[in-house]
Structures are given as structure tokens and as C-alpha cells.
Amino acid sequence: MKLYYTPGACSQAPHIAAHELGLPIDVVKVDLTKHTLADGSDYYRVNPKGYVPLLVLDDGTTLSEASVIVQYLADQKPGTLAPAFGTPARWKMMELLTFLATEVHKGFGPLWSPQTPAEVRAAVIARLGTRFELLAQTLAKQPFLTGDAFTVADAYLFVLLNWTKLHKVDLGRWPALTEFQARVAARPAVQATLKAEGLMK
Numbered sequence: 155m156k157l158y159y160t161p162g163a164c165s166q167a168p169h170i171a172a173h174e175l176g177l178p179i180d181v182v183k184v185d186l187t188k189h190t191l192a193d194g195s196d197y198y199r200v201n202p203k204g205y206v207p208l209l210v211l212d213d214g215t216t217l218s219e220a221s222v223i224v225q226y227l228a229d230q231k232p233g234t235l236a237p238a239f240g241t242p243a244r245w246k247m248m249e250l251l252t253f254l255a256t257e258v259h260k261g262f263g264p265l266w267s268p269q270t271p272a273e274v275r276a277a278v279i280a281r282l283g284t285r286f287e288l289l290a291q292t293l294a295k296q297p298f299l300t301g302d303a304f305t306v307a308d309a310y311l312f313v314l315l316n317w318t319k320l321h322k323v324d325l326g327r328w329p330a331l332t333e334f335q336a337r338v339a340a341r342p343a344v345q346a347t348l349k350a351e352g353l354m355k
């Protein structure tokens with residue numbers, strides 16, 4: 155398996171999952187500023203969508219969309235990082251992953267552009283805050299999003315919350331989120347991922 159990733163991007167969620175699961179995986183770095191690989195070749199030729207993550211299976215099948223890739227990885231070792239397929243708990247996990255992808259991940263969208271006016275930026279952060287509030291309510295009751303066990307949804311949220319530092323979004327109102335961040339950051343597989351992405355010594 156080959157994972158195309160960019161350090162600190164949403165591709166870090168499947169990268170963490172692979173480390174947590176101890177899956178043998180090759181990683182290929184993508185320069186998203188130019189959409190190129192290390193040899194200068196065009197990433198659009200690998201993934202016409204142009205974005206990371208992309209997982210290429212050994213038979214050449216490609217999987218994109220972070221929320222699907224993390225589930226594919228989790229299902230390589232059933233019952234570890236996601237509830238079993240076809241169970242109500244798995245539908246709740248899919249609900250959570252879609253919420254993270256569409257409401258939180260894409261909720262950051264305008265913050266990446268230097269052209270975004272200050273008032274739009276403030277509105278975007280306020281809207282993200284309503285999503286953070288819901289997540290914080292859950293995490294005030296339990297260590298991870300689905301209960302006591304770390305899942306791929308936690309890996310995804312961890313990556314998204316890290317972006318708040320880049321965009322100077324204050325998480326001070328939600329200690330449950332900052333405590334969650336510290337809890338996940340301390341996991342050996344997360345540390346190994348951050349090192350592998352060159353984000354930590």
C-alpha cells in the first residue's frame with residue numbers, strides 16, 4: 155500500500171491510523187504548493203483530484219477521501235480502530251467521520267486563503283466554534299469521540315484541531331478539546347507519525 159501525504163495535512167489521519175495498526179505502508183510526500191512529487195513529477199497524474207490523501211492498494215486500486223481511507227485501513231484489523239462493518243456503532247462512526255469531513259475539515263476552508271477578509275474569517279471561526287462546542291461536549295464526558303477507545307475519528311479530529319494553531323483560532327473556551335489534543339499527541343503511534351512527517355524531532 156502507498157499513501158500520498160503532505161506533512162500536517164488531513165492525510166495525517168490515515169498516516170496515524172497506519173502507525174496505530176502497524177500496517178506496512180509506503181508513504182510518498184506531495185508538495186501541495188506545486189502539486190508535485192519529490193522528483194518534480196505532476197501529482198495530478200497520480201490523483202486527478204490533486205489533493206491528499208490518496209491510498210493506492212497493492213492491486214493498483216486507488217482510494218481517495220480521508221474519511222473512507224481511514225475506514226479501509228481500520229478494516230485491515232477489524233475491531234481495533236473502528237467498530238465492525240454493518241453494526242449500528244459503525245454507522246455512528248460514519249456519521250462522525252462525515253461530520254468531521256464536511257463540517258470541521260471543510261469548515262476551515264476560507265481560513266487557508268490570505269485573500270479572505272477579516273469579517274469573513276471571524277464568521278468562519280464562529281461557525282467552526284459551534285462544531286467545536288458539540289465535540290467538546292462529547293469529550294468532556296469521555297476520553298475519545300466514541301468512548302474509552304481511540305478510533306480513526308480521533309485521529310482525524312486531532313489533525314483538524316492542530317490547524318487551529320496555524321490559523322490562530324483560540325481553543326481556550328474548550329478545555330476538553332485541548333486535553334484531548336494532549337492525550338492523542340502522547341500516543342506513541344502519533345509521535346511516530348509526526349516524526350515520520352518531519353514535524354517533530
Ligand SMILES: N[C@@H](CCC(=O)N[C@@H](CS)C(=O)NCC(=O)O)C(=O)O
Binds near residue numbers: 186219221
Ligand atoms: N474531500 C477530500 C479533501 C482533501 C483535502 O482537502 N486535502 C487538502 C489537504 S488537507 C489538499 O490536498 N488540498 C490541496 C488541493 O486541494 O489542491 C477529503 O476529504 O479527503
